[in-house]
Amino acid sequence: MKKATKIVSIAMVLVLMALMSIACAKKEPGTGAAGGQKNVTLDFVWFSDGNEGDIMKGIIKEYEAKNANVKVNMIEVPYKDLSTKLKTMISGGKPPALARISTTELGAFANQAVDLGASNGGVETYTAQFIDSLKPYYVVNNKAIAAPMDVTANGLLYNKTLFDKAGVKVPTSPDAVWTWDEFSAAMKQVMEKGGAKYGLVWDLTPHRWSTLLYQLGGRMISPDGTKAAINNEAGVQAAEYFKKLHNDGIIPVSVWLGGENPNNLFRTGTVAAHFAGNWMISNYKDITNFEWGVTYMPKGKVRSSVPGGKFAMAFQKTGVEKEATDFINYITTKEVNSKYNKEALFLSPRKDSAKLDYAFGKEMMEVFSNELNNTVPAAAEDWSKQTIVPKFSNDLKTTLMEVIAGKTTAKDGMDKVAKVIDKAIADEKK
Template identity: 70%
Template sequence: MKKKSLMKKIFLLLSVVMLFTLAACGPKPGSDQASGKKNVSLDFVWFSDGGEGDVMKGIIKDYEQANPNVKINLIEVAFKDLQTKLKTMVSGGKPPALSRVTDTGAFANQALDLTPYVGSADQFTQQFIDSLKPYYLINNKLVAAPMDVTANGLIYNKTLFNKAGVKVPTSPDNVWTWDEYMAALKQVTEKGGAKYGMVWDFTPHRWSTLLYQFGGSMISEDGTKATINSEAGIKATEMFKKLHTDGIMPTSVWLGGENPNNLFRSGTVAAHWAGNWMISNYKDITNFEWGVTYMPKGIQRSSVPGGKFVMALKGSGVEKESADFIKYLTTKDVNSKYNKESLFMSPRKDSSKLDYAFGKDMFEIFADELKNTSPLAANDWSRQILVTKFSTDLKNNLVEVISGKITAKDAMDKSAILIDKAISDASK
């Protein structure tokens, strides 16, 4: 009996030791059993302009399958509510892991510097078009990563141009001068039956394309003073007024608030100076043929870059996992998939030509416009906090020029005073 009792105690003791050994070797609580990595949840604040939200959900699903310890919660908000949502989460001490942003400067101080996670800032930035760099490399910190890029360009009514016998440039080697472009528009109105030569979006951003083509800028390269009232700025403003006074553009858009999209859709306008996102917007037009051609040049070619970015926030507790997901999103394969399926333009240098289901050739022209864009355009518009301080007044000053109340020089001088004040206030 004693022998049986001893054997029983030894067996129980060995069983306990074995259980402890298995527990020590097995996955820890809160970890993925297969990889041993801790389970994490990443909140990702997101807004959508179109169908890109569904594309992102598919990408997230693929990532989660490859990384079963990571769960990504897409928090969808309206674009108009984005900044308020982020500010509330950050000030409440619960920043999201990630956010899609347009204004990188507004949250640059709260952004995680991605540099330690990507190995080399130089190697990381070299993947993307140069004109976007000022938007996400702020004070030598990688505060975000580009997801898509936008450009201003020229959409035209093929039907009207063909009727007038006017051929558009088919190569960047033979783009119009401004004089040639205006002559072409006049011919399309006279012989093609167009009511107006062109419409131009009612925004300082779209207007500034003309400024850069004439060799100007809003702010000096070092950001210390206004340059908008240079000779180039005055000439660009005079040209903008001439387009209205000569009847090439209707005054109803800049003076009356008429929607330029609706005017172009009516089939009575030869061209629309707009952004690449209008390719997707106009794809349902069936009452006439339309396309994209190269913008004219002043002393140089130029568009204006913009885009949307993904940012990781400090203090989320999952900084490494957030940076890993950003690295995944910006790889060639994933970023190309995202932009191709969303009908966006990729910011990657090696993805300027994607096999879009619609508008492939048109996107390539917009990409070429970006390739030939003045670096001063990004230098200006990447200063987004600063620009918001004077952009509305700049627009109003341009309106006064068109309506004949002030001269181009007066408008640019008034704008320069406002820009200098904004720069001064920002430095205090």
């Protein structure tokens, strides 16, 4: 009997020891349920322009379901507060694991970013999956400081109803795009025979104007980044032709000189075309008083758009750099990135996702994608210099307004802007 009692006592001790071991294992910090992975929370600073935040939340849930040890905490901020929020977190010693970044912020946080190429076969292998025209934005000092999530392109939207009334057929193939002079003639015909009040409204931004600059073979800054190039022959020609479009009555002066909203003008149904970007496809979805579409932009010496977009960046000194990189790798895969861009009505930056099955505007998106595939490197090389461009972009806009108004010549105006650019470059080197 005593022997049996002793055996039971030993068994009870062994059971208690096993239970204590299990309890300790559950309390062990930094371990997950599967494979001993540490439990991590990834703070993801995010801003939304439309419904893409809700789409990303769904993608995050799917990721968390596949990775039980990872929780992604989306911190939503208005875009105007993004830079301040990130600077505050970094200066406070608590950088976020991740952030959604626009082209404007990429350069500002390049030194704090994780090199995504380092763990993904090197920068060339990593960047090969994305369209080439975006590369100057997110590759800094041969490091991939972010990953493209979506891409934007400047392009041409037009009023189908007015064109049909005028009997004008738009180019339906990239092999048959108009020259600018052919385009101007077509606009005049739509105005005369189609009843359009205006031929073309053009967004009041240097970014949109620069499309014409690149098509004519120009650029704002020299290829080596050491001096202004905007006042060369192509830059002067771009300013002069822009003025001519206004002088000929094709573009109303009320936008660039009067501040009238081009979106509102196009919505009236009295404008033949709108020079804007692919984001207007979503914006114009609700138009019902006329038919509209997207056609190929005219070309100068070459075809070109201007790429932009949003990116995902992982930050150093967080302790979760690997997990943040893994998450970025996931959301930029063909499957997940295609889902994100298709549902948000964005263009995918992936080379293998140029044609997505959008619920709306599929063919229109493909035209914008083609514009990007025919974009010159100078466009992104210029606009990626976001520590320099903001120092002269307003001067460029003001000068273009003065050229349109006849207050200065195109040559004098571009020379003046070139001096501002040279100063901005010199200040950057100090």
